[in-house]
Amino acid sequence: MDWELVPLEGVGPLSFGMRIAEVAAVLPGMTELRRFQADPSFRETRGVEFGTGRAEPAVYAYFIGGRLFCVAVDAVHGPQVTLWGRELTACVPADLELFLLHAHGCEVLDVSYGPRGNPGVNGLGLVVRVQKVVSGVVTRPVMVGRAWADRCTDDWEGAIPECEWVGRLWTPPGKPGSWPPPGLDTHWGSWQPPF
Template sequence: MWALTPLESVGPLQFGMSMDQAAAALPEIPELRRFQAEPWFPEVVGIQLGVSREEPAVHEYFDGSGQLFCVAIDAVRGPQVTMDGAELVGGDPARLEEWLFDLPDSMGGVSYGPRGNPGMNGLGLVLRVQDTPTGLVTRPVLVGRDWADRCADDWEGAIPECEWVGHVWPHPFLAPGVHVWPSAGQEPAWAGRWTPPF
């Protein structure tokens, strides 16, 4: 079980670490592969860790200067991440969305990105969903202090493009039939020159 210290660390990973420091912090979770996490910024490197490519547990993202700025935890195989007793990994989306709203206003309030994902800049936290055999459950995406501004905004925030691809947050205001992004038949701006790594 990993504790979240908002904007500073998640478990043994501290935002701002180098790739070597992050690898040393997680000696029990092997690196599976490295990939380009952003279509427009090739210097943003993603590192997938876990037992096998089919069983990733953690995704780390490093900016152009080689600093760890974002961590995403797999909803099924990742370590549980807690904050003030709340379990953020593999949880019920509606319950965790309500938990966000129950947090003190001093943390900055909940904001939503264009695809409906709730987050809090003051925590450096965005809740995404991941499809599992039991349905959609939460996949937390976390950023450090220097990258937290507008973190829930999938157009202007720092979270890499590859983390936004896939199932969208379940909300009644979504157009009927819209469950994933990009939707079937949609041509995103990066089509033909970049492919999401997972």
């Protein structure tokens, strides 16, 4: 399954601003696997995990006030997301980073890095995360709509839910490989990351 990213508007059949029932209706072959609180600081931020086949997570949809504002795609079971013909899902991180930096150097994109090292483009509402798979680490796109794109690459101040920042980091050698690092006292209280 291939989905085109339409920056700030939507991805594949999903348009930012849709309601949960509308999202479910346009995801043929996927079923809702579960709902969860996506962020410890913002209780109104809800996540819905959609999956395929044997309950394998494929798409994470995030809602505020019942409206879709963020979509993340699983690198293994999710659709292949493309931007201008370039694949964003399940890529070698260094290769995709070169693509982004080349576009930045040509003044096509304004690439920035968040505090945890993830590259992205606020103007596209795109952050590239990494996901550990059997063969190593591959890319996982996280996308937001226009109203939430400001500082979306900033994992402290942007709108992307905390659960999307947990796990494997896009880091240079010698830096901690996951968030939160072992022993760090988080601000989460009783909240636990859903995956």
